[in-house]
Amino acid sequence: MTSSIGALNNLADRRLLAGGPLTGISNMLGHPFIQHALLAGTAIALLSGLVGYFVVLRGQVFAGDALSHVAYAGALAALAAGVDLRFGLFAATVVVGLALGLLGGRGAADDVVIGTTFAWVLGLGVFFLTLYTTHSSTDNGAANVNVLFGSIFGISAGDAATAAWIAAGLIVVVLLIGRPLLFASLDPSVASARGVPVRLLGPLFLAVVGATAAEASQAVGALLLFGLLAAPAAAAQRLTDQPWTGLALSAGLAVTAMWGGLTLAYAAPKLPASFAIMALATAEFGLAALASTALRRRVRRRHATPLPVTAPTTAG
């Protein structure tokens, strides 16, 4: 993640050059900061869409919520300790993801325990924020906002490339474990009977979710990454029951929300990028929910019409 000064410069740049909503796409693509945002954003959205689909399928959305709190605390702990923010981000989320996977096997903890624990983790993040604020002289209100709500327009060329490479690596991992993971998610007992290493896959997958959370928080921030994981995946699940189609659809919807959000935020500089991305992802889910309800109703009506015909015959 770049310094806050870089982010502010880019912001001013954006305001100046985005003359109006009708500035051409080619004009937009000419800005280096847009290119970096698109590179990192596309990779991160693709990853979030894929991982999010499994998260929703496995009913582990709470883990996404938990990891978003951990991401905040981890990033600020790293800032307070004076190391690279991403180091704290990845270390905290991957370790907690693994721990959740290893502990979660023995019965699900109840929501009160999870909620109380992770509220405290967030409180710890605020503690690190104060530590960072009191022990360094830089302007770090901006750093806090960047961790909470992301700063994709402030990402540097090097950071964008790193984020894209990490995302690409994680996508390969997800695709490699995709088949057994799908099997294990849909029917764990049959999968383990067939020799799928279910006990190994669970923690491994949650570690991947942790790394994804760290990636996504660079784009939309620790508070909103949960939405980027959940919304496209939930939309895809509304639209199809086919797992592989759903997986592709989820990734596609996430990338669409990312591209649309970046364009919207570029065209209307008053909109923060993470808000635009999240708003589009939410809209996608809303439309998918409406479409699936309408579809289901039509199917039900089609099924309902023959009933009166068959009813008398069964009665008679």
Next chain:
Amino acid sequence: MSSGLSWNLADDVRQMLVFHFMLNALRAGTIVAVVAGAVGYFMVLRRQAFAGHTLAVIGFPGAAGATWLGLSPVFGYFGICIAGALVIAALPSGGRANAGLGGYGEESAVIGTVQAFALACGFLFVSLYKGFLSGLNNLLFGTIIGVSDDQVLVLLIAGVGCLAMLMVLARPLLFSSVDGAVARARGVPVRVVAAGFLVLLGLAAAGTSQVTGSLLVFALLVAPAATAARLTARPALGLTLSVFIALVVTWAGETIAFFSPYPIGFWVSSLAFAAFLLATGFRAVSDRHGQRRSRASARPMGNRVAAGAV
């Protein structure tokens, strides 16, 4: 904020109460702790912790939006939290006890999406309202500075109303929380009671977010109640204990925040979490003790039987 802390407690308290903002913070904290402890106890009993969390999270865009429009954030908190509670009550699953993040993929994904969108909206309002970025942390993580006299008055009115309504609802609420089917059979209007309680929850969440911030409401709304529930199964005692723990956590948190450079959100959530951990540990130890005692009393009998058989 660090004025000198001495070992003379009375002196410290006097030193703290010289400041009007501190007096207001303690007044607001006291009202909020009583309401949160009481409403929270029923919430934990009804397993609606995440409904409370969602209501608190949507309070953030409410407060930020109200500030952007030039209104007092207090109205934003209460307005949107009550509206949100009514929406949840109107949802088909809202009447059911477990409308939370139970782990079922679809439903929790929807809740997650709503929460993330609410936070994104709050961020939008904050960034539209220039110069307010420094207030972002106060909205999210709470502050002890800047509780106005008006805010205390609104909190007091809301708090008294909330407690009065809770007193009216308490018996049917307890009945329908413990056994919904029987309560319905006995003529308790379960749906109305559930909707009324959600409105109470909205009020409590709105009040709590003004002390702990929108993201840390679990510290006052859930942790004291969960702690009390670990310590006793009796409703009246549990309710009292929950309010007591919430009060202690708030007062201690605000006092330590006054004398230390670290914010109230951190102290209140840490103290509440510590209380919860202690109660959980105590419960585990006493359970094991009870088990061992019952096993110990069972063993001689077993030995006797075995000896008799030999």
